[in-house]
Amino acid sequence: MNPELKARIRCEDLWEKVRSAREASSYVEKGMTLGVSGFTQSGYTKAVAAALAKRAEAGEDLQLTVYSGASLGDEFDGVLTRAGALKCRMPYQTNKDLRQAINEGKVKYVDIPLGVMPGWVRNGYLNHIDIALVEAAAITEEGNIIPTTSVGATDTYVKCADKVIIEINTSVPASLEGIHDIYTPEPATNTQPIPIVKAGDRIGTTYIPCDPKKIVAIVESTKLDGGVKDVPIDDDYRKMSQMLIEFLETQVREGKMANPLPPIQAGIGGVSNAVLQGLKESSFEHLNVYSEVMQNSIISLIEAGKVDSASATSITMPGSMLQDFYSNFEKYKDKIVLRPMEISNSPEVIRRLGVIAINTVIEADIYGNMNSSYVGGNRLMNGVGGSTDFAGNAGLSIFITKSTAKDGKVSSIVPMVSHVDHSIKTAHVLITEQGIADMRGLDVNERAELIIENCAHPDFRAPLKDYLRKARVLSDYPAFPFSTEANDIFRAKYTQG
Amino acid sequence: MNPELKARIRCEDLWEKVRSAREASSYVEKGMTLGVSGFTQSGYTKAVAAALAKRAEAGEDLQLTVYSGASLGDEFDGVLTRAGALKCRMPYQTNKDLRQAINEGKVKYVDIPLGVMPGWVRNGYLNHIDIALVEAAAITEEGNIIPTTSVGATDTYVKCADKVIIEINTSVPASLEGIHDIYTPEPATNTQPIPIVKAGDRIGTTYIPCDPKKIVAIVESTKLDGGVKDVPIDDDYRKMSQMLIEFLETQVREGKMANPLPPIQAGIGGVSNAVLQGLKESSFEHLNVYSEVMQNSIISLIEAGKVDSASATSITMPGSMLQDFYSNFEKYKDKIVLRPMEISNSPEVIRRLGVIAINTVIEADIYGNMNSSYVGGNRLMNGVGGSTDFAGNAGLSIFITKSTAKDGKVSSIVPMVSHVDHSIKTAHVLITEQGIADMRGLDVNERAELIIENCAHPDFRAPLKDYLRKARVLSDYPAFPFSTEANDIFRAKYTQG
Numbered sequence: 001m002n003p004e005l006k007a008r009i010r011c012e013d014l015w016e017k018v019r020s021a022r023e024a025s026s027y028v029e030k031g032m033t034l035g036v037s038g039f040t041q042s043g044y045t046k047a048v049a050a051a052l053a054k055r056a057e058a059g060e061d062l063q064l065t066v067y068s069g070a071s072l073g074d075e076f077d078g079v080l081t082r083a084g085a086l087k088c089r090m091p092y093q094t095n096k097d098l099r100q101a102i103n104e105g106k107v108k109y110v111d112i113p114l115g116v117m118p119g120w121v122r123n124g125y126l127n128h129i130d131i132a133l134v135e136a137a138a139i140t141e142e143g144n145i146i147p148t149t150s151v152g153a154t155d156t157y158v159k160c161a162d163k164v165i166i167e168i169n170t171s172v173p174a175s176l177e178g179i180h181d182i183y184t185p186e187p188a189t190n191t192q193p194i195p196i197v198k199a200g201d202r203i204g205t206t207y208i209p210c211d212p213k214k215i216v217a218i219v220e221s222t223k224l225d226g227g228v229k230d231v232p233i234d235d236d237y238r239k240m241s242q243m244l245i246e247f248l249e250t251q252v253r254e255g256k257m258a259n260p261l262p263p264i265q266a267g268i269g270g271v272s273n274a275v276l277q278g279l280k281e282s283s284f285e286h287l288n289v290y291s292e293v294m295q296n297s298i299i300s301l302i303e304a305g306k307v308d309s310a311s312a313t314s315i316t317m318p319g320s321m322l323q324d325f326y327s328n329f330e331k332y333k334d335k336i337v338l339r340p341m342e343i344s345n346s347p348e349v350i351r352r353l354g355v356i357a358i359n360t361v362i363e364a365d366i367y368g369n370m371n372s373s374y375v376g377g378n379r380l381m382n383g384v385g386g387s388t389d390f391a392g393n394a395g396l397s398i399f400i401t402k403s404t405a406k407d408g409k410v411s412s413i414v415p416m417v418s419h420v421d422h423s424i425k426t427a428h429v430l431i432t433e434q435g436i437a438d439m440r441g442l443d444v445n446e447r448a449e450l451i452i453e454n455c456a457h458p459d460f461r462a463p464l465k466d467y468l469r470k471a472r473v474l475s476d477y478p479a480f481p482f483s484t485e486a487n488d489i490f491r492a493k494y495t496q497g
Numbered sequence: 498m499n500p501e502l503k504a505r506i507r508c509e510d511l512w513e514k515v516r517s518a519r520e521a522s523s524y525v526e527k528g529m530t531l532g533v534s535g536f537t538q539s540g541y542t543k544a545v546a547a548a549l550a551k552r553a554e555a556g557e558d559l560q561l562t563v564y565s566g567a568s569l570g571d572e573f574d575g576v577l578t579r580a581g582a583l584k585c586r587m588p589y590q591t592n593k594d595l596r597q598a599i600n601e602g603k604v605k606y607v608d609i610p611l612g613v614m615p616g617w618v619r620n621g622y623l624n625h626i627d628i629a630l631v632e633a634a635a636i637t638e639e640g641n642i643i644p645t646t647s648v649g650a651t652d653t654y655v656k657c658a659d660k661v662i663i664e665i666n667t668s669v670p671a672s673l674e675g676i677h678d679i680y681t682p683e684p685a686t687n688t689q690p691i692p693i694v695k696a697g698d699r700i701g702t703t704y705i706p707c708d709p710k711k712i713v714a715i716v717e718s719t720k721l722d723g724g725v726k727d728v729p730i731d732d733d734y735r736k737m738s739q740m741l742i743e744f745l746e747t748q749v750r751e752g753k754m755a756n757p758l759p760p761i762q763a764g765i766g767g768v769s770n771a772v773l774q775g776l777k778e779s780s781f782e783h784l785n786v787y788s789e790v791m792q793n794s795i796i797s798l799i800e801a802g803k804v805d806s807a808s809a810t811s812i813t814m815p816g817s818m819l820q821d822f823y824s825n826f827e828k829y830k831d832k833i834v835l836r837p838m839e840i841s842n843s844p845e846v847i848r849r850l851g852v853i854a855i856n857t858v859i860e861a862d863i864y865g866n867m868n869s870s871y872v873g874g875n876r877l878m879n880g881v882g883g884s885t886d887f888a889g890n891a892g893l894s895i896f897i898t899k900s901t902a903k904d905g906k907v908s909s910i911v912p913m914v915s916h917v918d919h920s921i922k923t924a925h926v927l928i929t930e931q932g933i934a935d936m937r938g939l940d941v942n943e944r945a946e947l948i949i950e951n952c953a954h955p956d957f958r959a960p961l962k963d964y965l966r967k968a969r970v971l972s973d974y975p976a977f978p979f980s981t982e983a984n985d986i987f988r989a990k991y992t993q994g
Contacts, residue, residue, distance in 0.1 A: 105975030124753045125937045188851030189755045193690035256621045258686045348845035354685030378972040378979040420917035475875040478602030482875040
């Protein structure tokens with residue numbers, strides 16, 4: 001056995017469980033439900049997935065149901081989809097091939113708010129977990145699991161599974177140990193308050209508790225996460241970031257927001273990168289992050305001395321940046337906490353901390369409804385992810401989108417979104433590169449006028465105003481001037497789908 | 498001074514503040530924002546509202562903004578609307594005349610989830626409160642306020658107001674003192690866990706803290722609450738109640754739910770009455786209620802020895818039942834807790850307790866989106882109230898509607914709701930008199946088939962199936978077969994609005 005692998009399996013009784021990926025994969029049988037590690041293409045298993053894909057490619061009908069934290073890399077979601085091994089996948093994905101298979105009806109997909117999923121599994125609302133499949137940095141003396149770069153729902157999957165298969169990734173530094181904080185709530189009739197009062201508070205163990213008797217196989221893996229695409233910051237993103245920061249400065253000046261700010265939640269991608277980059281150059285100090293994902297721009301904010309603590313359920317970045325991150329890891333380690341997604345996305349903690357939630361959407365309507373998941377109302381993009389958990393409970397819920405899509409040909413601001421993920425009740429502020437609409441305390445009419453004026457692209461303001469005028473006449477209810485008729489005229493001309 | 502009134506103003510320094518309603522109303526000036534007590538037509542002020550209405554009727558342009566807990570009785574919302582004294586009203590209402598004025602665009606209305614509203618006021622996201630107008634059972638030696646039959650957001654309004662006007666209702670028994678539990682969270686950067694772990698836990702004071710210097714006037718009032726309409730239990734409601742109880746029994750049997758059950762939330766009206774009546778006759782024992790409103794059927798469950806504790810932010814019932822309730826009050830007193838609506842509707846506590854949320858809706862669609870607030874997408878019914886707080890965070894989120902409206906002429910189950918208050922992510926179970934659809938773990942296709950088969954009225958199953966067939970062809974995305982075209986054909990024929 002590779003001495004590095006041996007050193008990382010600190011429970012010596014488990015040495016005899018070391019297997020090849022092919023051997024380990026033999027525990028997986030047709031129709032099983034796997035609870036797998038991994039969140040935003042970070043900390044997912046690679047070797048066993050490849051072995052399973054091989055079996056499926058050789059003609060085996062696997063019909064697997066896979067529950068994860070969130071999106072997995074192509075080495076998992078991609079290979080298993082292309083091999084036809086997946087029957088059902090939840091609660092989130094971002095893989096191109098998987099998305100297509102879902103949209104074609106070949107793989108069943110259920111969108112569940114990420115903070116809700118683990119409790120549902122423990123309650124038995126979903127399938128029983130046959131096998132937990134977990135990437136780990138090490139196994140402790142007692143057989144407990146040190147995760148790698150994400151926690152997701154792994155604590156729950158390990159707890160509920162009949163069997164556990166572990167991939168020890170020897171390319172990931174063993175020094176990751178210590179950044180995790182594992183806390184799994186007790187069942188409903190005995191649940192206690194989650195005692196987090198500051199973003200960086202530690203309330204649990206540094207390992208995922210695991211009965212070593214459940215561990216049936218340990219596989220070595222050496223492949224680092226593929227990571228996410230690096231979305232460059234363009235001028236539009238920069239504008240949105242500047243507006244957001246000026247808005248937050250105004251909130252502080254008007255006494256509506258504390259300074260240091262409440263913790264920030266931001267997703268992945270160009271907008272988030274720009275916002276976090278902007279904060280680096282802003283006057284704000286002692287920032288905190290309470291988010292589901294910690295991307296490279298947060299690491300760079302920590303490096304700049306701007307962030308006191310950053311809490312998430314996963315660290316993710318373009319693969320090319322990973323080695324550099326690991327080389328400098330000791331510089332960030334004491335400021336980083338990785339929690340189960342049930343805690344990173346907990347309504348309780350998000351409301352308590354007054355989190356500033358920043359989420360991007362596919363389209364927004366003039367009333368303030370938001371569509372995060374289905375293009376044209378029927379084509380899945382990624383899923384709703386954790387945005388429900390955050391927007392629904394944030395101290396301030398901000399949504400961001402470019403005002404147009406498809407090279408300016410269609411408007412992202414529409415009369416009525418084709419699918420509602422966030423209603424007018426949980427969207428407080430909308431930002432596009434055109435401007436900002438602070439919707440707090442406004443009725444639907446005031447919202448409509450403000451969003452058209454401030455957020456819609458100039459090319460689409462006239463047709464949107466025209467819609468609103470028609471809707472007022474057609475609906476005969478000026479308090480909520482919505483009309484399907486007028487909506488359809490607009491949709492046919494100016495929207496994606 | 499009436500000796501009963503004198504006895505209830507235990508802070509003797511305040512005796513000199515006793516005024517007529519007309520005198521007290523003189524503190525209210527044009528354009529002011531009032532923060533008023535009252536929730537579900539319970540515990541609202543009557544005398545000062547009448548005096549204000551008189552001023553408006555005499556030609557004064559008052560332009561008042563009124564923030565309440567939730568709906569107020571006709572002696573407040575009705576008289577002020579008819580007198581033209583209201584400019585803006587939030588966050589909820591149920592008054593016929595007010596509703597019409599809102600729909601005609603004469604009164605501005607903003608729907609804010611009830612659990613969110615108080616924090617927004619304290620943060621300064623909404624208007625500053627000029628005057629808090631509060632119905633009380635008594636004033637303590639220190640000048641603190643003992644509310645009557647509701648708490649709502651009164652703790653926050655009193656805290657934030659420049660001036661406080663109190664109506665002491667001498668018809669309400671002074672023995673109400675002791676049932677309130679007032680706990681107002683600290684601001685965002687210092688918020689602590691809300692330490693409720695059982696529905697009946699007491700964590701605060703029995704009074705609303707008030708600086709007596711802010712009290713500018715005290716008015717005697719003797720009118721009891723008008724109360725809510727008594728909706729009789731019909732056969733459909735009885736069927737829905739039976740299905741719900743059988744469903745909960747199955748959940749317990751399958752180990753998906755604890756027994757004693759997690760606390761129950763139920764609204765007002767026929768369905769809730771039927772469900773609570775049904776629980777009385779069920780095998781369930783040691784029930785608990787964690788709701789926003791406690792109606793007479795809960796009182797009757799307490800009487801039957803079925804309920805260990807009942808927590809809400811208001812007690813409401815038909816006016817005719819109030820005297821009887823007060824006469825027997827000592828029998829229930831130790832089982833009842835009235836909290837601020839921020840706590841009764843707290844995402845933190847609702848998620849922690851695993852509340853079973855039961856909410857009624859105007860219409861549901863075959864995918865599981867719910868419309869609670871706008872008929873036809875543009876005509877306000879009441880508002881979203883607390884359903885966002887409960888459905889979004891419940892252990893189990895159940896929605897109930899009759900399968901048809903308007904004497905069976907239109908279907909309440911539609912291809913796509915005309916307004917989305919609760920998305921497919923926060924609606925877990927749908928019940929109509931036709932049957933039950935347990936949507937947990939189902940994708941949108943499975944949901945659509947199940948809801949049409951189990952919940953739609955037989956008269957509308959064929960057109961709904963026809964829609965689904967068309968949508969599959971037209972959308973070309975079998976994973977979410979939604980089509981606006983096919984939707985419009987259905988809407989034109991079979992829906993309300």
